[in-house]
Amino acid sequence: MSDAEPLIISLQGAVAAMPQDRSLRLHLAELLVEGNRPHDALPHITHLLGADPADQHALALLARVTNLLVGTAPAAKTEAASPGPAERSPGVDAFDWSAAEAEVRDLAPPMFIDGSSDGPDEPDVVERPQVRLADVGGMQQVKDRLEAAFLAPMRNPELRRLYGKSLRGGLLLYGPPGCGKTFLARAVAGELGAAFFTVSLADVLDIYIGASERNLADIFRTVRANTPCVLFLDEVDALAQKRSQVRGSAMRGTVNQLLTELDDVLGSNDGVFVLAATNAPWDVDPAVRRPGRLDRMLLVLPPDASAREAILRYHLRDRPLSGIDLAKIVRRTDGFSGADLAHLCESAAEKALLDSVRSGEIRMIDQRDIDRALKEVQPSTGAWLQEARNVAQFSNASGDYDDLVAYLRRR
Template identity: 60%
Template sequence: MSEDSPLIRSLRTAVEAAPADVPLRLHLADLLLQAGQADAAVAEAAVALQHAPGDGEARALMARAMGAPAPAPTPSADPPAPDARTGFDWRAAADQVGDVLPPRFVEAPLTADGSGDPEDAAAWDVDTPGRIRLADVGGMREVKERLEAAFLAPMRNPELRKLYGKSLRGGLLLYGPPGCGKTFIARAVAGELGAGFLSVSVNDVLDMWIGNSERNMHEIFRTARRQAPCVVFLDELDALGAKRSRTQHSGLRNTVNQLLTELDGIDSAANEGVFVLAATNAPWDVDIALRRPGRLDRTLLVLPPDAPARESILRYHLSERPVENVDLGKLVKATDGLSGADLAHLCESAAESALLDSARTGTVRMIGMRDLLAAARQTVPSTEPWFASARNVAMYANEGGTYDDLITYLKKKRKL
């Protein structure tokens, strides 16, 4: 019979209407085999075997379609396994129809810990202990001294800590205007401790599905405990730990509750080797429960870089650019009040001015003081809006002296 036989077409239609009818499908397979369409016959026989795995007629038809009897097995590391009753090589048959029929069972890959949930595998990356130290932070002597006294010295001296009964519970909250190096300082602290660094932002935690945000928070701290010593850096804490009284979304409130639980630890030794640092531009928007003793109970104000810090930052951003006759002392005085981000933008603007001038004239020239001072005059301190908001908080909401450091700075700069 030919491929276009009316009988074959009729049987195909009947099989499509009754796909589980094994005898009907085998009759179609037999006609296909007689018509010389062995591949199509194999496919139909394989489907019949899916519905009736023990059907002898289906096995025999499959064997005929594939040219059985199968050759005698040859010695190998993985010999075929023929059926004891028919001598049919099922493994060879499966290889033949593998590209026609999908596998009946598909198993999801397991994670490294065998949990079977591949989405959680290596979800949180912990940076290895870095080479950045506090000595790499230019200037900021007062910040370094506060860090040493409140955070680093007790950790470096376990014997003295035990003698004086100093607890390692609690974390450190860095606050101040944006662009002043809070993240860099946190990395430097991790470097001083020789600890891993796990940076967490609100985008890493919040999830649209109920319960996933709390689960993410738990997984972050579980990862840190597993890879201790580790510094967990909570960036933008005002978003991650916002005041629950002002939060309408239950998911955000539950996330804050989970963070409080993780900071407390399941028991006194749960967070051993886990050091928590957090940063925010708006500490007044952080839930008050996060700042009670034993949690983020130490606060450190990170201000715009002082003169030594500005010199270090400017030197870094100009070190690989073509400059000449740059008076860093004069430039440092002209950039008082600028943040680290402002200083980077200043150097970029000066380089852009020299580049455009060189393009217009056709003569390449170096970056000079004229370019840098012009960029300094055009750069408005990005910290001013922050100080405008912080001034009101310092004046009218300084309960318990939380913002005494800020008030001292504002008075020194005559901004209060």
Template identity: 45%
Template sequence: MSVDPSVIAALETAIAADPENPALRVHLASLLVMAGDPQRALEHARVALGHDPDHIEALVNARDAARALGDQALAERYRRLLGAASEPIGTFDADRWVETDPDDETEEPFEIPDGFAAAAPPDAERPRVTLDDVGGQEGVKARLDAALLAPPRSAEARGGVLLYGPPGCGKTFIARAVAGELAAGFLALPLQDTLSTWLGEAERCVRDAFAAASRAAPCVLLLDDLDAVHPRVVDQLLAELDADHAGVFVLAATDHPWDVDPALRRPRRLDHTVLVVPPDPLARETIFRKALDGRPVRGVDPVELARRTDGCSAADIVHIVDSAAELALQESVRTGAMHPITQPQLEWATARTAPSTRAWFALAHSHARYANSGGQFDDLLAYLRSNKLP
């Protein structure tokens, strides 16, 4: 959407004069989302949330910006915060308002009322990124080539791929890159968002998503948050996975593969499992460079920053850069002159950002050790051993 740059400039001037005003930042974040600048929108939304963690519009802006950046894990966290911050008489979702009785403790779904129409699935996007844009993850690329990319060239493709690993390590970005590699469309179905009080609505969302992917074929369909799928929706997913959707390449993503229904992982369904690990040093350097691209910087050493961030996810690194940018902004406001992001600011933010993947590996270790049926977590156990985790 076109946004008048003079309006954005005026808001930025007002914020420089009154940096503690969250309303100004929320307004600017909304405009930046519409103008296609989600990174700056997220920065302003975060500052606003620092003043008011329950600010509904700031949470909406942060969620929409994270989605536009392709960070589905971060977008999901803001979506959940949005629900928690909304009125207790219902659950707030960006696309839907469902009124509930606060005294009713049952979880029985209602029938879909006459005339109710679920939102149509979005049009497939055409990603311009490919696996060459994915920093590191050479093992993941090799597995994807063997499981998904090579078979279509021999016209023998069937089945799908389940990507799993710590949050924020790029599962959604990798799925989008696969679509770019195949010169295909890309659709994402966040299964967490299909949870509904309307009986049959979630199943219809799944049917509509597969139908939309078929119309856009060739198309990669990402089933995100696969562990969150409601039991009554599993049968619908199984039916779609067993159906002949020509030209649809199915990927799924989860942070908790041990919670995925085993029926979904049988042959010719999601029968390939690929571990997406935290970025290696070269990948971390690349992520720092991309996160800093377009920002004013001085004396920054991405190689040293990569060395200091072992175990950090891509989302952790973006958070480090955002935190350093906030320091630079505060310094600019304090002095009245523009101050770039510096190495000391990035190192300060790095020292205060614990790698988020550690907790996931501690949890994953017990599941991989005691629930490794059929060797499905052999690659995870190998990674834990080679990296002395946990």
């Protein structure tokens, strides 16, 4: 055992206990390099460079490690004489960086790229949906609101300039779960021919102080680089919870950062359409819904009769059917969400499949299977409507939920 080995073992334990301590990790990496252990030192060096790519000490150690790995330098410090001029090949560098990078390619990214890749210019997380509003069954009132808020100004640039209509905008979609809010947002992106970028709390939240705010800023930077783009904030009540209900400072800082990005004091949000969805708009911080941010609210209700028929046809289209009374099913599924209707079709198919397995004879899905499934599948919107009724009755002084009040009265 070398004289430095006990110290290396001690430092390894300290680094394991305090992985974010850069000085400990740097000292350990230096000892491992001095001890001719480049493979052990390299993970620590790449960890340091991952946190700070400009760390000069880590870069110097990386150069020494690559020397050791490719065999172009002595394994340890020696006082070997420098080669004379005759021993050097003319016009050849003393160190082959290409060979060194190839050796450590799996552990460290290349220092330089030439930008000649033929890959897409936009990141993989940005998608371009092919669906259109015509693919959304029913919901004509919702489509009309979307047309006025986003689509008409985009399609008519001359009128937009005449009326001073900005391409900025924020729209909050709210309603029971499973009613197609995400699908509608994708359809808007498809109508605009725009990129679609979806964000949830998991994409933003981080355990380190300040990291969540940085993640959110990076998301908006990516979106602005891919305009026109629809930014979809899924379950925005989790991402922008009322600050009066937040105990810790981490989520409060995230909400503040979201407000800053939506305001965009530099004016670079043109061409960025912000759509957000929530089942609980009453839990969203009021500052997020003030004019200039998510200033318009759109109620997305359980599908109406025409929408239910379109959804049922879609989910039954590739299944073997016989004697299905679609009009009867539509009448009996009032209040079902789109997800409920998909579950209904799946349950009916399961019943026909089990009968075929038991009898040994393949049969079609018929009306009996649908009727049996209807006895088991109940609409999932009831709990939401009950909570929404309380909000509509006691928390609608501002008139934000007038559409909801009108719907509840019709029911």
